[in-house]
Amino acid sequence: MSDDGRPILDVRDLRVRAGERLILDGLSLAVRAGEVHAIMGPNGSGKSTLTGVLAGRPGYEVVSGSASYLGRDLLAMAPELRAREGLFLAFQYPVEIPGVNNVYLLKAALNAQRKHRGLPELDAFEFLNLVRAKLASMRMDESLLNRGVNEGFSGGEKKRNEILQMSLLEPTLALLDETDSGLDIDALKVVADGVNAMRGPGRAIVLVTHYQRLLDHVVPDQVHVLAGGRIVRSGGRELALELERRGYDWLKPGTAAA
Amino acid sequence: MNPVPVLDRIAASHARRAPSLAGGAAWARRRGEALGRLVARGLPDRRDENWKYLDHARVGEYAFEAEPGVRTDRAALSGRLLDVRGAHRVVLVDGRYDAHLSSAGASGGLEVEDLAKLIEVDPQGAISLLRTPGEQADDRYALLADAFAEGGVLIRVAAGSILAAPVYLVHVATAGAPAVHHSRVVVDIGPGARVTLLEHFTALGGAAVLGNLAAELALGERAEVSHMRLHQHGPAAAQVETWVVRAAARSRYEHHLLALGGRLLRSNLDLLLEGAHAACRLDGLFLADGDRQVDLLTQVKHQGLATETVQEYRGIATARGRGAFNGRISVEPSARGSNASQTSRNLLLSPLAEINARPQLEIHVDDVQCRHGATIGTLDDDHLFYLRSRGLDEAAARALLTFAFCRDVIGRVPLGPVRDAAEVLVAGALPDRDLIRGTD
Numbered sequence: 001m002s003d004d005g006r007p008i009l010d011v012r013d014l015r016v017r018a019g020e021r022l023i024l025d026g027l028s029l030a031v032r033a034g035e036v037h038a039i040m041g042p043n044g045s046g047k048s049t050l051t052g053v054l055a056g057r058p059g060y061e062v063v064s065g066s067a068s069y070l071g072r073d074l075l076a077m078a079p080e081l082r083a084r085e086g087l088f089l090a091f092q093y094p095v096e097i098p099g100v101n102n103v104y105l106l107k108a109a110l111n112a113q114r115k116h117r118g119l120p121e122l123d124a125f126e127f128l129n130l131v132r133a134k135l136a137s138m139r140m141d142e143s144l145l146n147r148g149v150n151e152g153f154s155g156g157e158k159k160r161n162e163i164l165q166m167s168l169l170e171p172t173l174a175l176l177d178e179t180d181s182g183l184d185i186d187a188l189k190v191v192a193d194g195v196n197a198m199r200g201p202g203r204a205i206v207l208v209t210h211y212q213r214l215l216d217h218v219v220p221d222q223v224h225v226l227a228g229g230r231i232v233r234s235g236g237r238e239l240a241l242e243l244e245r246r247g248y249d250w251l252k253p254g255t256a257a258a
Numbered sequence: 259m260n261p262v263p264v265l266d267r268i269a270a271s272h273a274r275r276a277p278s279l280a281g282g283a284a285w286a287r288r289r290g291e292a293l294g295r296l297v298a299r300g301l302p303d304r305r306d307e308n309w310k311y312l313d314h315a316r317v318g319e320y321a322f323e324a325e326p327g328v329r330t331d332r333a334a335l336s337g338r339l340l341d342v343r344g345a346h347r348v349v350l351v352d353g354r355y356d357a358h359l360s361s362a363g364a365s366g367g368l369e370v371e372d373l374a375k376l377i378e379v380d381p382q383g384a385i386s387l388l389r390t391p392g393e394q395a396d397d398r399y400a401l402l403a404d405a406f407a408e409g410g411v412l413i414r415v416a417a418g419s420i421l422a423a424p425v426y427l428v429h430v431a432t433a434g435a436p437a438v439h440h441s442r443v444v445v446d447i448g449p450g451a452r453v454t455l456l457e458h459f460t461a462l463g464g465a466a467v468l469g470n471l472a473a474e475l476a477l478g479e480r481a482e483v484s485h486m487r488l489h490q491h492g493p494a495a496a497q498v499e500t501w502v503v504r505a506a507a508r509s510r511y512e513h514h515l516l517a518l519g520g521r522l523l524r525s526n527l528d529l530l531l532e533g534a535h536a537a538c539r540l541d542g543l544f545l546a547d548g549d550r551q552v553d554l555l556t557q558v559k560h561q562g563l564a565t566e567t568v569q570e571y572r573g574i575a576t577a578r579g580r581g582a583f584n585g586r587i588s589v590e591p592s593a594r595g596s597n598a599s600q601t602s603r604n605l606l607l608s609p610l611a612e613i614n615a616r617p618q619l620e621i622h623v624d625d626v627q628c629r630h631g632a633t634i635g636t637l638d639d640d641h642l643f644y645l646r647s648r649g650l651d652e653a654a655a656r657a658l659l660t661f662a663f664c665r666d667v668i669g670r671v672p673l674g675p676v677r678d679a680a681e682v683l684v685a686g687a688l689p690d691r692d693l694i695r696g697t698d
Contacts, residue, residue: 055647058639083649095644099662105648108658112649148662149644165648 006071007032008173008204009054014065015229016046016053022063023049025229031173031204038207038215038240041226042248047208048092050226051177055089056082069173083109084116086172090162090179096150102161103145106131106168113169131168137197138164139190156187163194174198174205180214192217212240225251267322269297272405279408281377284385292391292404299393301402306395311582311614312553316522320468320496322438335359335430338460340488340675344423345456346370351430353441353469354409359428367419367451373442374409387412387444389474389502396526396555400500403440403472410442413455417448417478424454424673431460431467431495438468449478449506455485456673459519461492468522471499477509479533484512484672488679491520493548498524507533507562514671515571517544517552518683527556531565531593542571543667545684546579546611553582560593560626567598572664574604574684575611582613588620589628596623600630605663607636607656661685 007030016024023046031037041047053060054067056079067074069087077085097105111121122130135142138160150158159179166174176195180188195218198205207214215223215237223239224231225248232251233239243251262270272293276286301317302309335349346362348355348370355372362370376384388407391400413425427443447453461467477483491497497520505511517523529538544552558567573581587598602615615632637659645655661668661684668684671677 057643057647078652079643079646080649080651080655083647089647091644091647095638095640097641097644097659097662099665100645100658104658105645108650108654109648112651112654116649169649 009067009069009074009206011054011067012065014053014067015063016049017061017063018049018059023060023229024053026065027226027230029224029231031206033204034199034201035221036199036205036207036218038209038220038223039226039231040209040212040223040240040243043210045226046229047210047226048177051089051175051206051208054175055079055087080112083169084113088166088169088171088174090159090166090174090176092177092179092181094150094158094162096148096153098148098151100149101146102149103131105149106145106165109165110168134164134167137167138194140164155182156184159183159191160187160194163191167194167198170198172203174203175208176206177208178210179207180209180211188214189217212244215240227251264318264322265297265300268402268405269293271323275406279406280374281381281384284381285377285407288385289405289407292401292407295393296398296401296405299398302395302398308396308555308584311580311584312524313522313551313580316551317468317496317498317524320438320466332359334462335428338430338462339428340426340456340458340679342424342426342456342673342675345426346421346423347426347428348411348413349428349430350409350411350441350443352432352437352467353429353439353471355411362425366421367416367448368421368425369412369414369416371412371414372409373411373444376412377407377409388442391472391500396528396557397500399470399498399524399526400472403442403470403500406440407442408440410444412444412446414446415448415451415453418450419448420452421454424456427455427457429457429459429469429471430462431465431469431491432462437466438470440470440472443471443473445473445475447475447477447481447483450480451478452482453484454672455483456676457485457487459487459489459491459497461495461520464492464494466494468496468498471497473499474502475504477503477505477511477536479506479508481506481509483510484514486514486516486671486673486676488516488676489519489523490679490683491523493521495520496522500526501528503527503529505529505531505533505536505538508535509533510536511538513538513540513542514667514676515540515542515544515554516668516671516676516680516683517542517554518680520550522551522553524553525555527554529556529558530561531559531567532561533565534563535565536562537566538568540567540569540571541667541670542569542583543664543680543684544571544573544581544583546573546575546581546613547577549578551580553584555584556586558587558598560587560589560596560598562593564595565593566596567600569598569600570667571602572604572667573602573613573615574607574660574663575613576607578608578610580612583615583617583632585616586618586620587628587630589623589626591623594623594625596626596628598626598628598630602632603663604632604634605636605660606634607660657685
């Protein structure tokens, strides 16, 4: 943990290319234990690239800069190692994987993490009890366990399933990529409750979102505005409300700050 | 590589061996005629439409000489067998029925007979029970088996018998020296009988044996057969097989081919839906791994009214593996009201691997519903990343997605020990395998 005051996530001057395009252009961000940060920005500002690069999605080229996680070079780690070390990405578009059932993935993910940490694997009984409790808290039906991963799930079910996985894996750093998009108000509350339940002194949470409505339910410690591939403004919760009122145009690079 | 043409080696071997084989003049004549027809026509080669993907040179690497097998006892074999509870076991060692290793006898409507013995004591009777192979390309390996016919097994299930335990037919290759063994299997399922038949191909040690099986199965009216075929040969063994299945009215034939072992497999399945309302489900899965070659031909003929085929074949090729699926369904004028669907889905996992898929429908009558399709693809990068982002390493993620690809086909296999064996052969020992099919 980072009780020495060192951030859990420390991104410095990160430049990232996808194909020919420079998407992140000097992004810096530090998130400490116990904090919830919201990253907001217009479409195309680089939000998903940021979470993708941090989680290890292939297809990006890091041009310069660094990202460290608990003091280690995050960008040098394989995606599965990042996961086992406690990083979790809730996907904006969780994929459907027919033929791999949910319960298998949950157990394989949990045991991969436990094995990595030198903990004994959970037996079938302990595991199912744990999963059932988490399902109930996410108000998800138990039958989802035996369906293919996200197979035939509604948009809301997919997002809940991401939060279910997160609550089971208890990450040190959770990155939530537009988890609120496409949710009705009830599902939004369930997801927000799930995220709030994860808040704690040893954990850092980064919420990437286009709208501020999730932030009515999960109150962030800091809000950052991402535009043109870098953080152009940071502030408290009131910044989100201001964005809601004024939109993003006034923050675009080249526009004089009001 | 043996420089002598295969056919010449076959003829020379025949000249040496035929005089000592049992069955008297009738069988000498039958074998001689079969050889004569084969020599006149030649073995199939790349010019034959249904044989163009087979590596004929690889077939020719086998000795086409029947070397004596290695003595096999229960202990040597037991490690190779699946634990199928209560099974009626029928064991063919290098193509010959082995009564000592078999446990099935005459019981509850099941009858098992050693073909070698029958040829010896009742040559004419044996001839009357065996199909005479034709000269068309697809039947020439059966013709070859006929030219060397020596042993095999006859399995009969009496009308109305419902066998509670499966019949477990084991084909084991043992020969230490490169060899070719021919065998015959005849299965006769009486009207209304219900049978689960598991065939399991395995090899002891590094047996470099080419097994050539000519087999036939007849379903009486309303009979139901679930036929599993697990190919689990060692890396040096090869198999060529010709199955002819005939289905009478209202019978139901289920076929689960699991081609997951050996160096080469060429499998022909001819299925004739002769009687009205006869139905079949054909599932197949091949894994062309290492430098394995798998070449599957299925030909279904709808002849009876309102007959039905559902065929789903899946193939995986990796490393330098090569796979071919050639499936033809024909609906003849007599088969009004028939349904047929055929899918072939394939996964290509390495740039050096190769898959050819040719689904074909031939419809000679109106008033039928038929569809078919074939795909060849790779693993989805987004799926791989999703699994890795949850902590699964890349190898496990690939194995899991490969398993997922064939999960449906494996899942329909009715015997648990066969499913388990297939899962491990396809995906290796995945972590947390206990949950791979869910919590129930």
